Amino acid sequence: xxxxxxxxxxxxxxxxxxxxxxxxxxxxxxxxxxxxxxxxxxxxxxxxxxxxxxxxxxxxxxxxxxxxxxxxxxxxxxxxxxxxxxxxxxxxxxxxxxxxxxxxxxxxxxxxxxxxxxxxxxxxxxxxxxxxxxxxxxxxxxxxxxxxxxxxxxxxxxxxxxxxxxxxxxxxxxxxxxxxxxxxxxxxxxxxxxxxxxxxxxxxxxxxxxxxxxxxxxxxxxxxxxxxxxxxxxxxxxxxxxxxxxxxxxxxxxxxxxxxxxxxxxxxxxxxxxxxxxxxxxxxxxxxxxxxxxxxxxxxxxxxxxxxxxxxxxxxxxxxxxxxxxxxxxxxxxxxxxxxxxxxxxxxxxxxxxxxxxxxxx
Amino acid sequence: xxxxxxxxxxxxxxxxxxxxxxxxxxxxxxxxxxxxxxxxxxxxxxxxxxxxxxxxxxxxxxxxxxxxxxxxxxxxxxxxxxxxxxxxxxxxxxxxxxxxxxxxxxxxxxxxxxxxxxxxxxxxxxxxxxxxxxxxxxxxxxxxxxxxxxxxxxxxxxxxxxxxxxxxxxxxxxxxxxxxxxxxxxxxxxxxxxxxxxxxxxxxxxxxxxxxxxxxxxxxxxxxxxxxxxxxxxxxxxxxxxxxxxxxxxxxxxxxxxxxxxxxxxxxxxxxxxxxxxxxxxxxxxxxxxxxxxxxxxxxxxxxxxxxxxxxxxxxxxxxxxxxxxxxxxxxxxxxxxxxxxxxxxxxxxxxxxxxxxxxxxxxxxxxxxxxxxxxxxxxxxxxxxxxxxxxxxxxxxxxxxxxxxxxxxxxxxxxxxxxxxxxxxxxxxxxxxxxxxxxxxxxxxxxxxxxxxxxxx
Numbered sequence: 094x095x096x097x098x099x100x101x102x103x104x105x106x107x108x109x110x111x112x113x114x115x116x117x118x119x120x121x122x123x124x125x126x127x128x129x130x131x132x133x134x135x136x137x138x139x140x141x142x143x144x145x146x147x148x149x150x151x152x153x154x155x156x157x158x159x160x161x162x163x164x165x166x167x168x169x170x171x172x173x174x175x176x177x178x179x180x181x182x183x184x185x186x187x188x189x190x191x192x193x194x195x196x197x198x199x200x201x202x203x204x205x206x207x208x209x210x211x212x213x214x215x216x217x218x219x220x221x222x223x224x225x226x227x228x229x230x231x232x233x234x235x236x237x238x239x240x241x242x243x244x245x246x247x248x249x250x251x252x253x254x255x256x257x258x259x260x261x262x263x264x265x266x267x268x269x270x271x272x273x274x275x276x277x278x279x280x281x282x283x284x285x286x287x288x289x290x291x292x293x294x295x296x297x298x299x300x301x302x303x304x305x306x307x308x309x310x311x312x313x314x315x316x317x318x319x320x321x322x323x324x325x326x327x328x329x330x331x332x333x334x335x336x337x338x339x340x341x342x343x344x345x346x347x348x349x350x351x352x353x354x355x356x357x358x359x360x361x362x363x364x365x366x367x368x369x370x371x372x373x374x375x376x377x378x379x380x381x382x383x384x385x386x387x388x389x390x391x392x393x394x395x396x397x398x399x400x401x402x403x404x405x406x407x408x409x410x411x412x413x414x415x416x417x418x419x420x421x422x423x424x425x426x427x428x429x430x431x432x433x434x435x436x437x438x439x440x441x442x443x444x445x446x447x448x449x450x451x452x453x454x455x
Numbered sequence: 456x457x458x459x460x461x462x463x464x465x466x467x468x469x470x471x472x473x474x475x476x477x478x479x480x481x482x483x484x485x486x487x488x489x490x491x492x493x494x495x496x497x498x499x500x501x502x503x504x505x506x507x508x509x510x511x512x513x514x515x516x517x518x519x520x521x522x523x524x525x526x527x528x529x530x531x532x533x534x535x536x537x538x539x540x541x542x543x544x545x546x547x548x549x550x551x552x553x554x555x556x557x558x559x560x561x562x563x564x565x566x567x568x569x570x571x572x573x574x575x576x577x578x579x580x581x582x583x584x585x586x587x588x589x590x591x592x593x594x595x596x597x598x599x600x601x602x603x604x605x606x607x608x609x610x611x612x613x614x615x616x617x618x619x620x621x622x623x624x625x626x627x628x629x630x631x632x633x634x635x636x637x638x639x640x641x642x643x644x645x646x647x648x649x650x651x652x653x654x655x656x657x658x659x660x661x662x663x664x665x666x667x668x669x670x671x672x673x674x675x676x677x678x679x680x681x682x683x684x685x686x687x688x689x690x691x692x693x694x695x696x697x698x699x700x701x702x703x704x705x706x707x708x709x710x711x712x713x714x715x716x717x718x719x720x721x722x723x724x725x726x727x728x729x730x731x732x733x734x735x736x737x738x739x740x741x742x743x744x745x746x747x748x749x750x751x752x753x754x755x756x757x758x759x760x761x762x763x764x765x766x767x768x769x770x771x772x773x774x775x776x777x778x779x780x781x782x783x784x785x786x787x788x789x790x791x792x793x794x795x796x797x798x799x800x801x802x803x804x805x806x807x808x809x810x811x812x813x814x815x816x817x818x819x820x821x822x823x824x825x826x827x828x829x830x831x832x833x834x835x836x837x838x839x840x841x842x843x844x845x846x847x848x849x850x851x852x853x854x855x856x857x858x859x860x861x862x863x864x865x866x867x868x869x870x871x872x873x874x875x876x877x878x879x880x881x882x883x884x885x886x887x888x889x890x891x892x893x894x895x896x897x898x899x900x901x902x903x904x905x906x907x908x909x910x911x912x913x
Contacts, residue, residue: 360797360813362831377779378797378814380831380889394779395797395814397831397889411779412799412816414833414891430799430816432835432893447837449893449908 096134109422135164137210145182180287201268203314228264456505466514499582512554550700575664610665616723634662679706829888838869838876
């Protein structure tokens with residue numbers, strides 16, 4: 094089995110975090126984002142994983158080396174000279190992807206969900222199509238491309254309706270696919286889109302099916318969605334009784350993941366929906382809710398951190414208040430008693446004055 | 456020596472700018488550093504040993520100051536101070552001098568000297584009253600017309616000498632809101648010109664609202680009164696004339712320079728008029744500083760790792776210190792308050808019976824009686840306070856500071872530009888856990904469950 098992860102660019106939408114590390118290495122729930130997908134692929138039996146990237150992944154090569162051993166997979170970088178869209182990378186990596194007849198998983202690196210890949214594969218093998226799209230149901234389908242099924246054959250896709258005005262269905266493409274290797278033959282070696290060019294061909298041949306994803310799904314490519322995705326992920330862990338969730342007495346409302354190396358002070362209230370990374374030091378009387386604190390950061394006494402991502406090696410001062418999807422880049426210092434609302438703070442900055450309205454701090 | 460002092464306190468229709476705090480009581484009774492604003496003025500007057508009567512003139516109902524005056528008088532009797540405080544109610548709003556004229560007999564009765572002290576009740580400063588009297592006596596003694604008393608000693612404030620006062624001058628048209636005094640330094644600072652709110656800046660010395668008047672100024676008031684009645688009866692004069700009102704500025708000060716016997720006492724310390732709640736925060740800073748630097752600083756909380764002076768906390772207040780709580784500088788806390796652990800309070804006034812939860816931060820705010828503030832709340836005014844002004848001036852110098860203030864709308868000095876840079880909670884307001892109240896006014900008895908920014912909650 095083989096898998097392709099569409100990583101793409103550096104992840105500008107997740108700046109200022111991605112000014113320091115490429116997006117796949119930014120920790121989501123204390124593990125690099127890409128690892129959630131690598132693990133899912135490995136568990137589904139993949140041995141060859143291709144990362145489709147369009148920048149020089151020096152820092153990633155080293156980072157991913159150890160995961161190759163850990164998960165017993167071979168990870169290859171497929172570097173695009175120019176962005177090849179969502180289908181081009183498959184063509185570019187055809188040597189690996191077409192080396193045998195087993196189906197290929199294609200995952201979007203921004204997506205966080207349960208990854209029921211084994212179940213998906215069974216579904217794929219059970220129908221006569223060439224490809225399966227994972228579909229997720231949304232409340233407002235009018236914002237997306239909606240999948241419309243064939244009236245006669247269950248799950249077979251009849252057409253896609255882009256941003257429908259009238260209700261035609263609420264299933265949308267979740268950015269996860271299983272393809273038979275022959276699908277690559279339909280793709281030309283140029284920048285092309287799998288959604289708008291390859292899939293319509295398969296629809297014509299009546300060879301495209303959709304699989305309903307159970308549970309949560311979130312594109313975590315930008316800070317606001319990163320936090321929403323974190324909440325969904327943590328809720329799912331609570332439902333699964335994940336033993337890694339913290340049960341300490343300072344937890345309020347559950348859904349809290351704390352790295353064992355983090356230190357938490359007295360009289361804190363943490364949760365719901367909080368991730369605290371390795372070596373983080375939280376002082377006394379700190380309140381954290383709906384936030385991610387990345388590794389080596391320090392939250393000083395009596396601070397309140399709400400709907401915020403605190404970047405690596407950052408310091409939040411005493412009685413500071415961060416909220417409103419504030420994102421601190423790497424090595425940012427927020428001085429004592431400062432209020433930051435929706436600030437996107439670039440790395441190595443020191444914040445000495447209140448930031449009352451959402452803005453970028455250069 | 457001076458035996459009578461008058462404090463002008465106006466009336467309820469004058470205190471509207473002090474809302475929402477003035478909804479509960481007169482601004483003069485608003486407590487700062489453990490005592491009402493008015494008590495600071497009275498205590499400054501009591502430093503003049505010879506004063507035997509302090510008259511409060513205004514048009515508030517008698518009942519407003521009744522308790523305050525009764526308590527004060529019994530305290531004075533108890534400590535054998537030979538001085539009585541009296542409230543004299545004008546029959547209506549009489550302008551700045553109408554009350555003086557109405558109560559002329561009270562002011563002259565038992566007056567053992569030829570002068571009396573007059574103070575606008577909403578002035579705060581270091582009150583160098585004894586020095587003003589000394590100046591009066593000095594002028595008298597050195598008079599070449601045989602110990603003739605001057606007509607008046609004016610209190611001239613030079614705004615260039617104190618960092619906060621300097622802020623008042625940062626607005627290039629500041630002179631249009633003050634009375635300006637021109638004096639001759641070669642002649643013992645004899646006043647040669649007085650002009651009220653001029654269009655051009657003719658002097659950097661402003662009228663600070665404190666006067667040591669010769670009792671002969673009543674002659675000027677009688678003349679003004681006669682002139683008014685004459686005009687009111689003049690059929691050729693069409694404007695409406697309220698013959699009851701008189702003005703210190705128009706009917707006394709502007710006439711004095713021509714009489715050639717008025718001098719100015721030059722003052723270079725802190726000075727401010729208290730009109731809005733933001734001014735109360737400034738008064739709190741300035742008075743706490745004054746007390747801290749004086750001999751009475753034992754009334755303040757002792758500096759420690761938790762207390763950054765100056766801080767006043769009533770003895771009945773319970774502060775739950777943990778090693779990380781930090782209170783001050785410039786904090787006044789009233790009676791029977793409970794302050795939770797890990798709290799940060801700076802530059803704020805907390806009135807009686809307030810409860811503050813753990814890990815809360817209160818900054819540049821006034822929290823009125825019996826408010827309940829939850830854990831991890833943030834009650835904040837974001838304006839520049841005394842500490843930040845001093846720091847900015849030290850870093851940038853005054854000229855650069857001026858440029859900063861003119862170009863940057865965000866630099867709002869508390870008590871100067873507008874009042875949108877402090878937070879005030881009216882009495883009995885409840886703020887739930889983790890809520891932020893930023894630069895907002897909350898009227899009494901409201902429950903705040905969601906963040907407030909730049910709002911007024913009725």
